[in-house]
Amino acid sequence: MDSQKVKLKLEHISQSYIVKNQVFDAAVDVSMEVRDSEFLVLLGPGRCGKTILLNMIAGLEKPVDGKIYLDGEEINGSDERIGMVFQKRALMPWKTVMQNVEFGPKIKGVPKEQRREIAQKYIDLVGLQGFEKSYPDELSGGMKQRVSIARAYANNPEILLMDEPFGALDAQTRYAMEEEVQRIWQAEKRTVIFVTNNIEEALYLADRIVLLSNCPAHVKAVYDINLPRPRDTIDPEFLRLRKEISDNTDLAL
Amino acid sequence: MRKEHEEIFLSEYERKELLRNRIYGVLPVLAIILLICLWFAASSNPASKFPSPMSVWERYLKILEKPIKDLGLMGHIWASLKRVFIALAFAWLLGISFGILIGWNKKANALLGPIFTAFRAVPPLAWVPLVTMWFGIGEFPKVLIVFVGALMPVVVNTQAGIANVQKEYMDIGTIFHANEWQMLTEIAIPSALDAIFAGIRNSTSAGWMVVLAAEMLGGKSGVGFLIVRGMDSGDYPLCLLSMICIGVVGYLLAIVIQFLERIICPWTAKKSN
Numbered sequence: 001m002d003s004q005k006v007k008l009k010l011e012h013i014s015q016s017y018i019v020k021n022q023v024f025d026a027a028v029d030v031s032m033e034v035r036d037s038e039f040l041v042l043l044g045p046g047r048c049g050k051t052i053l054l055n056m057i058a059g060l061e062k063p064v065d066g067k068i069y070l071d072g073e074e075i076n077g078s079d080e081r082i083g084m085v086f087q088k089r090a091l092m093p094w095k096t097v098m099q100n101v102e103f104g105p106k107i108k109g110v111p112k113e114q115r116r117e118i119a120q121k122y123i124d125l126v127g128l129q130g131f132e133k134s135y136p137d138e139l140s141g142g143m144k145q146r147v148s149i150a151r152a153y154a155n156n157p158e159i160l161l162m163d164e165p166f167g168a169l170d171a172q173t174r175y176a177m178e179e180e181v182q183r184i185w186q187a188e189k190r191t192v193i194f195v196t197n198n199i200e201e202a203l204y205l206a207d208r209i210v211l212l213s214n215c216p217a218h219v220k221a222v223y224d225i226n227l228p229r230p231r232d233t234i235d236p237e238f239l240r241l242r243k244e245i246s247d248n249t250d251l252a253l
Numbered sequence: 254m255r256k257e258h259e260e261i262f263l264s265e266y267e268r269k270e271l272l273r274n275r276i277y278g279v280l281p282v283l284a285i286i287l288l289i290c291l292w293f294a295a296s297s298n299p300a301s302k303f304p305s306p307m308s309v310w311e312r313y314l315k316i317l318e319k320p321i322k323d324l325g326l327m328g329h330i331w332a333s334l335k336r337v338f339i340a341l342a343f344a345w346l347l348g349i350s351f352g353i354l355i356g357w358n359k360k361a362n363a364l365l366g367p368i369f370t371a372f373r374a375v376p377p378l379a380w381v382p383l384v385t386m387w388f389g390i391g392e393f394p395k396v397l398i399v400f401v402g403a404l405m406p407v408v409v410n411t412q413a414g415i416a417n418v419q420k421e422y423m424d425i426g427t428i429f430h431a432n433e434w435q436m437l438t439e440i441a442i443p444s445a446l447d448a449i450f451a452g453i454r455n456s457t458s459a460g461w462m463v464v465l466a467a468e469m470l471g472g473k474s475g476v477g478f479l480i481v482r483g484m485d486s487g488d489y490p491l492c493l494l495s496m497i498c499i500g501v502v503g504y505l506l507a508i509v510i511q512f513l514e515r516i517i518c519p520w521t522a523k524k525s526n
Contacts (some may be wrong), residue, residue, distance in 0.1 A: 107430060
């Protein structure tokens with residue numbers, strides 16, 4: 001097994017912005033490694049740093065300092081091997097479910113019949129068969145995120161970034177979607193980097209949890225979670241880890 | 254099918270709600286009736302010289318029998334509409350293309366934007382003297398002036414729609430490695446379609462207004478010509494009749510455009526359901 005192989009590496013990443021003529025540090029000297037096929041959760045309080053780190057990995061913004069390596073090679077800007085599930089406004093409202101999911105292959109120039117086939121496979125995988133012709137505005141929040149996940153998978157990325165994908169969902173839907181993501185991840189093993197501020201969600205999903213500090217973000221601790229899946233949220237070990245991480249988490253302001 | 258379901262599943266509250274919603278169908282009719290009553294009242298005094306509904310109706314019957322310049326009422330309306338349609342076709346084609354160009358390309362906007370903004374301030378009818386000097390008073394100059402009037406709203410709205418695409422949508426393109434052309438055709442243009450349609454709506458009503466004004470300044474056909482004809486011969490019922498036609502046609506044009514938008518942007522229609 002090469003599951004210990006390093007897939008993605010962040011080296012001394014820093015990011016800052018100028019806000020009202022003052023330098024605002026969003027992330028300071030973040031270094032971490034993401035292993036091949038693992039489910040890594042970036043856990044942090046508030047809204048600081050996590051999304052920014054993800055955006056830098058995705059190539060949506062450039063770090064002020066530091067380097068990002070994918071399979072040992074430095075990457076600059078967006079890379080086809082990296083896919084992303086966004087927090088909100090994830091879907092293009094002018095495209096149907098099918099058209100949204102086939103977007104990646106279409107951009108790559110995959111012929112229509114072939115990309116429809118790929119898209120259908122992932123629409124089925126996320127359980128949305130029958131909704132291919134629906135527009136996003138006709139779907140519920142949970143269904144929209146399913147489409148978003150299917151779209152990311154349909155592009156066949158090696159690394160999948162998920163930016164608090166369930167933050168806007170109600171608790172019930174959220175639990176269901178966490179189970180779904182786990183099921184999909186087990187069916188289609190990819191490296192996943194999942195951002196959340198919810199400790200329980202992190203513990204439920206992660207192989208490893210990278211705990212980030214409050215602003216500016218830096219790596220506070222890394223936890224290996226070796227609990228068997230699917231995880232039992234009232235298992236004593238689960239609760240112990242939950243308390244340990246909770247005690248170590250900065251308060252969000 | 255659907256109707257049956259509604260009958261079965263409607264609760265008492267929903268039934269009342271439906272009844273209450275019926276008022277939205279009644280109110281417009283009420284307004285028209287009130288307007289006509291007001292019209293009767295205003296014209297009942299002979300001193301007001303306001304053409305009465307009856308006289309307008311009689312004028313309508315008369316024009317059916319005796320055409321003006323070989324054209325009946327419908328003929329004149331169609332003459333005006335034809336000018337608008339030709340002008341609109343060119344205005345949409347050119348306006349949307351130009352709007353996309355200056356909305357998408359910052360350099361093009363820097364180069365052409367200021368000139369365009371200055372031209373925008375010139376009312377279409379201000380072009381009449383120059384256009385008449387160049388092209389006389391035939392069909393083409395009228396269409397040209399309508400084109401000028403219809404072009405502006407399309408360009409402005411298209412440019413705004415393309416330049417203000419939500420960053421979130423552009424991020425999707427970046428993540429999926431779309432090239433510049435794909436960014437434009439797959440993301441920017443579709444997401445700007447409602448803005449473009451706002452431009453199309455405005456240009457249609459602007460075009461319809463400008464054509465009438467252009468016809469009033471010279472011509473032998475069209476609804477605008479009828480108004481001038483009525484004014485010159487003291488035939489005020491004809492003026493009022495023409496004005497009513499203008500209003501009705503304007504209303505119908507708006508409905509056609511709305512229908513067009515439903516077909517071209519089905520997602521916006523589904524959203525409102």
